[in-house]
């Protein structure tokens with residue numbers, strides 16, 4: 633009699649373990665793979681590949697020198713195609729790999745989400761970088777992708793598999809200092825119970841606007857540090873985000889604020905920003921300087 637009871641308990645425990653394991657497996661399986669590309673040059677850049685169950689998403693992509701790594705991941709985890717491409721802003725360190733892939737490959741690209749001011753606005757507020765902006769304007773007119781390009785709207789919701797995206801920030805034509813960076817697209821993504829916030833090159837001014845208009849939506853488990861972590865948004869914005877994991881599109885010299893003369897010899901705010909993240913008790917930092925990084929969000 634006692635033996636039977638013990639056997640019954642053992643079977644119940646095995647059954648419970650099996651159910652819990654299945655739930656964990658299901659959640660993991662329904663998560664996404666997130667890749668942060670490394671910088672292959674001395675320059676800062678930004679590129680991410682995300683893979684949900686069935687769809688491949690690219691955010692920015694980096695410089696020409698990052699194109700091969702990006703294509704490698706598109707082939708390796710994306711089955712050779714890109715279903716959704718978000719371009720935060722048209723600066724070369726974010727958009728050149730995109731331009732190269734459109735012009736020089738046959739890789740299939742689905743929807744392309746952009747946020748763009750008029751070309752004259754760029755001419756007026758950032759004439760020194762107008763060449764790269766004009767190239768971007770030309771390439772989005774390329775017949776291969778023209779029909780797939782869509783200008784996002786504020787608070788637009790985009791569902792990709794079980795990934796829920798919301799556009800929290802778009803172009804800000806009224807902000808004319810650090811103009812192009814301050815017109816970065818900001819994307820919030822949620823999958824299972826996890827959230828990721830991509831800030832692009834959000835600067836102080838657009839960061840303030842974001843905090844004012846989207847405060848309730850900012851809290852996120854994972855954040856891509858604004859403007860390569862160097863002098864983007866203020867501490868208030870990160871306090872509202874309150875992340876557990878930080879994605880740093882940051883090369884080593886910038887990580888160490890090294891102007892070439894050694895640690896903390898530059899004028900960038902990266903060390904200060906690193907301190908803020910320590911104060912927020914962030915334990916995990918994925919940094920571009922450490923190579924291509926791939927992990928599961930689930």
Ligand SMILES: [Zn+2]
Nearest residue numbers: 723725726833
């Ligand atoms: Zn940048």
